[in-house]
Amino acid sequence: MDGKAVVAISDRNRCNNRPMKTETSLVLPALDPAAVPSRTTSIYPTEELRALTVGRSKQALGDALGLQTFGVNLVRLEPGAMSALRHWHTRQDEFVYVLEGEIALVTEAGEQCLRSGQCAGFPAGKADGHHLVNRGNGVAVYLEVGDRLPGDRAHYSDADLEARATRGGYGFFHKDGMPY
Amino acid sequence: MDGKAVVAISDRNRCNNRPMKTETSLVLPALDPAAVPSRTTSIYPTEELRALTVGRSKQALGDALGLQTFGVNLVRLEPGAMSALRHWHTRQDEFVYVLEGEIALVTEAGEQCLRSGQCAGFPAGKADGHHLVNRGNGVAVYLEVGDRLPGDRAHYSDADLEARATRGGYGFFHKDGMPY
Numbered sequence: 001m002d003g004k005a006v007v008a009i010s011d012r013n014r015c016n017n018r019p020m021k022t023e024t025s026l027v028l029p030a031l032d033p034a035a036v037p038s039r040t041t042s043i044y045p046t047e048e049l050r051a052l053t054v055g056r057s058k059q060a061l062g063d064a065l066g067l068q069t070f071g072v073n074l075v076r077l078e079p080g081a082m083s084a085l086r087h088w089h090t091r092q093d094e095f096v097y098v099l100e101g102e103i104a105l106v107t108e109a110g111e112q113c114l115r116s117g118q119c120a121g122f123p124a125g126k127a128d129g130h131h132l133v134n135r136g137n138g139v140a141v142y143l144e145v146g147d148r149l150p151g152d153r154a155h156y157s158d159a160d161l162e163a164r165a166t167r168g169g170y171g172f173f174h175k176d177g178m179p180y
Numbered sequence: 181m182d183g184k185a186v187v188a189i190s191d192r193n194r195c196n197n198r199p200m201k202t203e204t205s206l207v208l209p210a211l212d213p214a215a216v217p218s219r220t221t222s223i224y225p226t227e228e229l230r231a232l233t234v235g236r237s238k239q240a241l242g243d244a245l246g247l248q249t250f251g252v253n254l255v256r257l258e259p260g261a262m263s264a265l266r267h268w269h270t271r272q273d274e275f276v277y278v279l280e281g282e283i284a285l286v287t288e289a290g291e292q293c294l295r296s297g298q299c300a301g302f303p304a305g306k307a308d309g310h311h312l313v314n315r316g317n318g319v320a321v322y323l324e325v326g327d328r329l330p331g332d333r334a335h336y337s338d339a340d341l342e343a344r345a346t347r348g349g350y351g352f353f354h355k356d357g358m359p360y
Contacts, residue, residue: 015284015293030292030300065301067273069327093247104195112210113195120210121245135195147249
């Protein structure tokens with residue numbers, strides 16, 4: 001450990017110096033999400049399916065921090081946007097925590113409204129398709145966490161779609177097993 | 181699926197009904213952290229070590245949601261309190277996201293101040309002991325996420341302490357291998 005580097009970090013951004021937030025520049029293992037690129041793309045296999053995710057953007061915080069065993073995304077939904085098509089995972093546990101706005105959580109049982117500071121969790125293997133929809137007029141922001149156990153599949157409740165985890169990411173299939 | 185149950189959930193808590201927050205009652209897979217018990221206990225093996233975690237409380241959101249492959253805690257630090265003794269994990273990836281207040285992140289390189297909306301991540305195996313300290317006058321609140329891979333060990337930077345994961349939780353040892 002280089003003594004000079006220690007001083008540099010300590011001087012720049014100690015809590016008790018209280019610099020303006022815009023003046024701080026975090027270094028790993030700390031991270032300001034503002035420094036993480038945002039993606040609006042979808043991995044769904046058809047243009048029609050990808051169109052359903054318009055208005056959704058994700059920042060991969062976990063990847064930016066070098067985490068491997070689980071992913072953490074900061075997700076922003078514009079009014080009318082959805083998290084994903086309604087689905088459930090066979091191996092992956094999922095967690096969401098609402099940071100801003102209101103989000104409708106849709107499951108087989110109906111809808112519930114998650115507000116800032118509320119959360120939801122989807123244990124692997126529970127066959128209850130879920131997704132989040134921003135039905136409000138303002139932006140909604142949430143954190144999503146999912147593990148990366150091998151062999152996961154996602155079953156989609158309202159589409160002829162199944163996702164299967166591979167080393168390179170998810171591959172998509174019709175429900176009869178035919179690949180897209 | 182019982183049709184009546186669907187209506188009950190939908191009527192009670194749709195986003196567009198906008199009931200008072202106090203009137204809502206989320207049901208799994210949704211969860212209001214206010215419904216989750218808070219613990220202030222520590223698993224450290226001595227009274228002296230446990231005393232270092234005074235002012236810290238945790239709500240196990242992930243457990244309450246039935247998640248198994250990773251844990252999610254909502255942690256509250258009173259002024260002066262710390263997250264844990266400074267440590268790093270051999271197998272477990274860790275993530276923290278600040279929700280309220282300011283928190284000093286202490287690592288080998290020094291201190292950085294994490295504010296609301298900022299985060300940090302600690303990849304498994306990176307031998308850089310870290311902890312969070314509330315050096316301010318107000319409460320600090322953050323989310324912490326950690327996976328649950330078997331075989332994890334935690335090495336403590338500033339104490340004669342090592343934790344080893346077992347089926348029943350962590351066991352504690354001196355650095356020479358002697359159990360506490």
